[in-house]
Amino acid sequence: MTPENHAASQDAAVIETDAVIIGAGPCGLFAVFELGLLDIKAHVVDILDRAGGQCAELYPEKPIYDVPALPVVTGQELTSRLMEQIKPFNPVFHFSERIDALGREADGRFRLASDDGKVFLTKIVVIAAGGGSFTPKRPPLEGIESYEGTSVFYAVRRIEAFRGRDIVIVGGGDSALDWTLNLQPVAKSLTLIHRRDDFRAAPHSVEKMRALVADEKIRLLIGQVTTLAGDGKTLSGVKVKSANNEELVVCNALLPFFGLTMKLGPVADWGLNLHENLIPVDTERFETSEKGIFAIGDINHYPGKLKLILSGFHEAALMAQAAHKIVYPDKKLLFQYTTSSSSLQKKLGVK
Amino acid sequence: MAKITFIQPDGAAQTVDAEIGLTVMEAAKLNDVAGIEAECGGACACATCHVYVDEIWRAASGKPADMEEDMLDFAFDVRPESRLSCQIKVTAALDGLVVRVPGKQF
Numbered sequence: 307m308t309p310e311n312h313a314a315s316q317d318a319a320v321i322e323t324d325a326v327i328i329g330a331g332p333c334g335l336f337a338v339f340e341l342g343l344l345d346i347k348a349h350v351v352d353i354l355d356r357a358g359g360q361c362a363e364l365y366p367e368k369p370i371y372d373v374p375a376l377p378v379v380t381g382q383e384l385t386s387r388l389m390e391q392i393k394p395f396n397p398v399f400h401f402s403e404r405i406d407a408l409g410r411e412a413d414g415r416f417r418l419a420s421d422d423g424k425v426f427l428t429k430i431v432v433i434a435a436g437g438g439s440f441t442p443k444r445p446p447l448e449g450i451e452s453y454e455g456t457s458v459f460y461a462v463r464r465i466e467a468f469r470g471r472d473i474v475i476v477g478g479g480d481s482a483l484d485w486t487l488n489l490q491p492v493a494k495s496l497t498l499i500h501r502r503d504d505f506r507a508a509p510h511s512v513e514k515m516r517a518l519v520a521d522e523k524i525r526l527l528i529g530q531v532t533t534l535a536g537d538g539k540t541l542s543g544v545k546v547k548s549a550n551n552e553e554l555v556v557c558n559a560l561l562p563f564f565g566l567t568m569k570l571g572p573v574a575d576w577g578l579n580l581h582e583n584l585i586p587v588d589t590e591r592f593e594t595s596e597k598g599i600f601a602i603g604d605i606n607h608y609p610g611k612l613k614l615i616l617s618g619f620h621e622a623a624l625m626a627q628a629a630h631k632i633v634y635p636d637k638k639l640l641f642q643y644t645t646s647s648s649s650l651q652k653k654l655g656v657k
Numbered sequence: 658m659a660k661i662t663f664i665q666p667d668g669a670a671q672t673v674d675a676e677i678g679l680t681v682m683e684a685a686k687l688n689d690v691a692g693i694e695a696e697c698g699g700a701c702a703c704a705t706c707h708v709y710v711d712e713i714w715r716a717a718s719g720k721p722a723d724m725e726e727d728m729l730d731f732a733f734d735v736r737p738e739s740r741l742s743c744q745i746k747v748t749a750a751l752d753g754l755v756v757r758v759p760g761k762q763f
Contacts, residue, residue: 360697364697364700364703365697365700365702368700368702443731445763446733446761446762477730479730500730501730501735502726506727530733530734530735564730564733565731567696567703
């Protein structure tokens with residue numbers, strides 16, 4: 307590829323848009339709606355592999371009782387209804403991706419880069435990242451940080467990287483079981499450690515795992531990891547406490563699967579003013595300390611803030627009004643109701 | 658009201674008055690008990706309100722339901738007396754309950 311071609315293909319990879327919304331939870335989704343009514347096109351980026359944010363990840367089946375006009379709705383239903391409501395605006399979703407870098411261009415737009423190598427050029431940014439991005443939980447084992455990336459892994463990017471290694475997998479859910487089944491063929495040895503002889507994972511994976519144990523292809527150990535052994539870079543084993551025994555399991559690769567937790571993540575490095583891991587905003591525009599970057603929902607902070615879905619919806623509506631001034635600086639914004647405005651109804655596809 | 662005592666890993670004890678019908682997690686949060694994080698707000702979805710129920714209170718406070726048992730997989734140093742405090746309802750029968758806060762929540 308000639309340098310010119312290379313530059314051209316790089317340009318082609320840049321996504322130009324009016325708005326990038328970070329977070330596909332209820333507030334991020336409703337922001338698509340409010341921006342859409344004002345002709346502002348949005349791309350939505352989320353670290354999870356589907357829409358809904360905490361509603362999808364933490365409580366999809368649990369009832370919510372304080373969304374106006376919906377006496378009871380589950381996290382999943384609320385997400386599905388929001389997805390239906392925003393359909394007319396054709397948002398583009400980028401799932402399983404995280405925005406890592408944010409900078410301002412000479413023309414005033416923002417350049418955002420995702421961990422997947424995507425680049426966005428956008429007029430405004432809406433941070434609707436809730437409690438932060440979902441990241442794998444780190445077991446509170448002493449010294450674990452120093453082994454991360456060399457001997458301790460929270461995800462598998464390349465199976466080949468585990469060929470010939472002595473692997474310990476910890477956990478009883480689908481991630482733990484799936485990786486047990488997938489890594490067993492390449493591992494020198496594989497031990498699955500779980501605190502009880504009961505697994506949350508899909509029954510057919512559990513059956514396959516038990517068959518491997520019966521064939522002595524892998525070992526299942528019921529217990530909990532208490533200590534890491536190694537030189538601080540390379541792991542040599544883990545100490546495991548079981549009901550009436552403690553033993554050292556030799557390994558040089560450890561994969562703990564203890565679910566996800568929320569961490570503020572890269573947002574902390576974007577030069578925005580922060581207040582105890584929250585982003586202060588004004589209550590007229592819900593704009594951060596940086597013009598053109600807005601923050602709505604659980605991640606923002608202002609006097610009287612309540613972390614409620616309904617508050618996030620209100621914030622999205624006011625944010626959109628302010629965003630319009632940036633995206634269409636020369637256009638006068640006429641306030642209209644969806645009930646009576648034929649132009650809004652046209653956008654919604656109901657007229 | 659029921660009295661609930663939270664014992665920290667260093668042995669420090671804090672006794673709080675808990676309204677009947679609340680959860681033990683809510684009683685802890687209302688009284689700023691250290692070490693009870695309750696990241697998910699009581700949805701049995703995070704395992705950061707993990708406690709050890711004192712031996713003599715184990716029968717009265719009951720056993721974890723399946724969902725809670727599943728979620729305990731995400732806690733650290735789980736023991737037979739482990740519970741998620743958001744899943745223990747305060748009742749008159751639990752007046753005097755003693756729970757221990759683990760050294761580490763996830």
